[in-house]
Amino acid sequence: MENEDQLNNNNEQGLGLTMGSHAAWNQPVEYDLDDLLGAEDHHVDTSSHKSDDDEDRRPDRGTPPSKRTKRFSAHQVQELEAKFQVCTHPDPRARQELGRKVGLEECQVRFWFQNRRSSMKLKACGNEIRDMQQENTKLRAENVELKQLIQNPTCFRCRDPSGADQLASEKRRLLSENARLKDELLRAKAYQDSNTREAERPDQSMPLTYNCRTNKAALVSHAERALKEFVMLATKGQPMWMPTIDGEVLSVQEYDFHTFPGLLGLCPRGFIVEATRETDMIKGDAVDLVSILTDVAQWSEMFPDIVAYVRSTDVIASSSTSSSRDGLIQLMDVEFWVQSPRLPSRNVKFLRFSKMIAERKWAVVDVSVDGNNGDEKEISGTSCAGYRLLPSGCLIENLSGGFCKVTWVVHGEYLEATVPELFRQFFRSGQAYGACRWLRSLQRQCEYMAVLGSSHVPSSSSSSGAAISPLGKRGVLELALRMKETFYAAVSGPVTMASTNVVDQWCVSSGTGAERVDAAVRMVTWNCAEIMPREPAITVLSATTTVRLPGTPPQRVFEYICNLQRRGEWDKFVNGVLVEEVSYVPTSARLHGNSVSILRPTVVADGSHGRNSNVLILQHSSTDASGSLVVYSLVEEKVMRGIMGGADNSIFLMPSGFAILPDGHGCKARCTAARSCSSAPIGHSNGEGALLTVASLGMLPSSPSGGVAARSFDDAGEQLCNTIRKIRDAVGANSVIMS
Incomplete structure (x- = not known):
């Protein structure tokens, strides 16, 4: 080779x-x-x-x-x-x-x-x-x-010299589109899985649409299905409820897995879903609590800050015995409210089903039957139909030592368009009508009733304190309850309760420059006899407004208002000096600040000095995780001392005061936004703030011509603005946001 x-x-x-x-x-x-x-x-x-x-x-x-x-x-x-x-x-x-x-x-x-x-x-x-x-x-x-391309960057497709920027923009657009498509894919899969599971159920039922022809058998079936769903929500942990820093959040996918399409059908367009759950210990017996919840009068008295009034009630199914509440189903038409003149009340028609589900364990379940399947109904006045109550209520279990464990669940859907912008994060956080507010109100009222029925009389904290008898203590507490109810009616009630009321909104201000405070004050003139039976037929002017103090915790505002040493800074009845406590009755053994107090100003507005003043101040203050309240009214000293001694307490009061609520920016939103049809964004947390409602009541004088004195409206509005400005400066709030 x-x-x-x-x-x-x-x-x-x-x-x-x-x-x-x-x-x-x-x-x-x-x-x-x-x-x-x-x-x-x-x-x-x-x-x-x-x-x-x-x-x-x-x-x-x-x-x-x-x-x-x-x-x-x-x-x-x-x-x-x-x-x-x-x-x-x-x-x-x-x-x-x-x-x-x-x-x-x-x-x-x-x-x-x-x-x-x-x-x-x-x-x-x-x-x-x-x-x-x-x-x-x-x-x-x-x-x-x-x-050549490296030396002169251009778009490889169109040879445009600005191609580099276009490619970066195109990349961002594609990433955003990819994220959107992934989200749609997940939603579609969840919806498909839910449809598949629902089709496999042999006992599938259509959502109930209630009207006057709906028979009782359908209502009973609706209540029984609601009970099963409520027990699931009240007893299941993860993955039904996912823990967060601020509490629990309902898992939408897990909930749909068990309930789709639900008792009321799909979430209506424009509605927001809210779901909250709270558990705590209550002093009392489960049977007694069930009796209170199923008795309309007692239920309204137990939740005066939430239940405005009950329009009607009807018994759909009674229990086996007259004394037992087991199996009782009631059809109720109720209006709920929040203490602010700017918020509409919620009108809900629902079934209430009480059932003993085990030994020493009861369930009281509420579920809407108003037939709202997504149509946005017309809103009139402050009442709106834009709310549906999904299976909600409380699970009560008797424990040893005279206590019972109460688990409260609130699951609802509301039309966000009915909520003013200032309050939307308050509602989205689940603090407006959530489980925390219901449970704390029950706990607070049970403690108050326990003190009311007790014969124990606390000693005065002041050396000059006046003695109070056991009967007098009860009279003072009952008077404080009526004063608080009058305050609630003044803040939220008169517009819808009487057609003869006159309602005006005045935009007033106080101060100049950076110190200026603006507020939209609602002025309402109403006849006491029309609102509160057995009260005199006098005309009262109610001036109320709500503002937001961003970044200011509600507890800081409450502590400042209750500080007797600084009361003269904002109270027009006190001429800038100290206020001493004549007597007080604590209404909670757990929370400091919950009490009914009798105060004496050392200097009053008319300039008289010393302790010979003939005016005292009756004040009811309470605070918990759901909010705070300070209500007070002037009472003649002679009358007040008679009540403390056990005399008749049927006197008329015109209270003023403050409702202090969290603004919702300090905690994670509890609404399941994934199921929301609303496009409104969830507000980001910028620190806990306060929603401060200020109300002032006074007898309205008449002008010489027989009409209402216009100057009275100006004085009332200016007084509220001055009070808000002084509170803002004292608590260190950076700004005041008008509703």
Whole structure:
């Protein structure tokens, strides 16, 4: 093989081919058989080729021309080519037979096959090199183009010089679109899974739509289904309820997994879903609490800050015995309120089902039957139908030691468009009508009633304190309850309770420059006899407003208002000096500040000094996690001392005071926004703030012409603004946001 390679190289040199020359391979290679075959004669020199060992040797280039290989005939070449197509490497015997056939020696045949093989290799190599050179030229052109693009960045698609910015913007758009599509995919999967599970249920029922023709059997079935769903919400932990820093949040997917499409159907358009759960210990018996919750009068008295009034009630199904509440189903039409003149009340028609589900364990369940399947009903006055109560209520379990464990669940849907912007985070946080507010109100009222029924009389904290009898203590507490109810009616009630009321809204201000405070004050004139039975028929002016103090905790505002040393800074009845406590009755053993107090101003507005003043202040203050309240009223000292001694307490009071609620910005929103049809964004937390409602009541004087004195409205509005400005400065609030 080494001899053959040498011969091939010699042939290449003889043909004048240079492998390193690029130019020679740029053109198609054509081979001349005349050059390959030699001179045209028939003399063949075989003297130097005697054996097979010399197969790879080529005749010496120095051989005389007369002895060089002669040219073959066309017939010989044709036969050789035919054999080459069959076999490119014939053995010696085949070469000899072929030589005899065409008239050539075996060595001539061998040389011809060697040259033919070499020509094929040269042609294949030339084609490969040409292809490589073409590829190399293409790569060099692309390299030059890429270098130009690096030096001058442009968009690869449109060659726009600003393509870099466009690509970045396009990337952000695609990422946003990808996130949106992923969210839609998850929602679609959840919806599909819910539909699949619902289709597999054998007892699937349609949502109830209540009207006057709805039979009792349908209502009973509705209540029983609500009980099952409520027990699930009240007893299940994770993954139904997911823990957070601020409490628990209902898992929408897990809830839908068990209830889809739900008792009331899908969430109506524009509605927000709120779900809260709270558990605490209450002093009392489960049966007694169930009796209170199922008795309309006692229930209204137990939650005066939430239940405005009950429109109607009807018994759908009674219990097996007259004394038992087990199995009682009531149809109730109720209006709820929050202590602010700016918030509409909630009117709800619902079923209340009380059931003993186990030994020493009761469930009281509420569920709407108003038939609101998503239509936004017309809103009139402060009452709106934009609320649906999903299965909610309380689970009560008797424990040892005279206590019971109460788990409260509130699950509802409300139309966010009915809530003013200032209060939307308050509602979204679940603090407006959530489980915390219901449970704390129950706890606070149970403690108050326990003190009211107790014969224990606390000693006075002041050396000049007046003695109070056990009967007098009860009279003072009952008077404080009526004073608080009058305050609630003044803040939220008169607009919807009587058609003869006159309602105006005055925009007033106090101070100048940075000290200026603006407020929208609602002015209502109403007749006491129309609002509160057994009260005198006198005309009262109620001035109320609500503002927000961002970044100011409600407890700080409450502590400042209850500080007797600083009361003169904001109370118009106290001329800037101290107020002393004559007597007090604590209404909670757990929470400091919950009490009914009798206060004496050392200097009053009319300028009289000393302790001979004939005016005292009855004040009811309470605070817990759901909010705080401070209500007070002036009472003649002679009358007040008579009540403390056990005399009749049926006197008329015109209270003023404050309702202090959290603004909802200090905790995580409890609404399940994933199921909300509203596009309103959830506000971000910027620190806990306070919603401060200020109310002032006074007898309205008449003008000489018989009309209402316009100056009374200005004075009442200015008084409220002055009070808000002084509280703002004292508690360090940065601003006051008007509702």
